[in-house]
Amino acid sequence: MKICRPPAMPCCLLLALMASAPVGCARYEYDLVSPPELARHVGAEPVVVAQDPLEYRFQTVESRLVMQIHNPTADAVQLIGEKTVLVDPQGQSHPMRSQTIAPNSFIKVILPPMPTRLERTGPSFGVGVGVGIGSAGHRRYPGSFTYGGPLEDPYYDEPQYYAVYDVNDGSFWVWEGEGSVRLTLVFARDGKPISHAWVIGRKKV
Structure with missing residues (x-):
């Protein structure tokens, strides 16, 4: 049986497509806007911010914000997903899954989230x-x-x-261009609630 392969693309057409393609991609970094006393820029170098009893480490990696939430205490800290709220730049609320941060360990949150x-x-x-x-x-x-x-x-x-992609899964969303998100993280330690609220801006660099 003879198998026919598609004809090769003509060189002139290939060069025309390459010439019309955009060069490079937009690159973004982030700013911690609120709480105002913790406001600072987050670039390629890690930024460490303490929010009792936790420690946050922010870093921009390939236009995404990588947030490590460290638990330096001797107690497990529970991130309560059903009470945690993330509001994207379009004003839509998104859930986050519950996680336990063991003593002297951390969890990682990536914004915008990576697709599976x-x-x-x-x-x-x-x-x-x-x-x-x-x-x-x-x-x-x-x-x-x-x-x-x-x-x-x-x-x-x-x-x-x-x-x-799961159209029914609100935890995945796309952050296009600049803007800001509101993130309220709710934790529990020894049954006592802890809440940390952030406003995080994104800007083109």
Whole structure:
């Protein structure tokens, strides 16, 4: 059986596409706006801020804000997700999952949150429009079940990653451009509530 591959892209068309593509991507850093007494800029170097009884370490990494919440005490501290509130720049509230911070350990919060990614490895078997068996030798997009299908891109190879989105999961959101978020973190230590409120701004650099 002869397998037909898509024709190679003409060089002139490829050069035209490259010339019209935007150069580089916008890069962002962050500012702690509130509480005002803790206001400061967060760039590539870690910024340490104490909020009794916890310690926050902020850092900008690839235009995302990485926030480590350290528990230096001898007691476990519980982040209560159902009471914690994050309001995005568009004014929508988003949940956060509950986590326990063990003594002398930390948890990590990334803003905006990273989408879940799955990597396909090894042979795969699919049933759809026809039946096909594929290995890791070719990259397929969802909907392509046989080699040479309409959604297959022959110019890329494995490993292949899929971003997974659940439209009903409000914990994932996209932060486009500048703006600010309001984050109220509610904890419990020995049954006693602790609340820390932040306003965090994002700006292009």
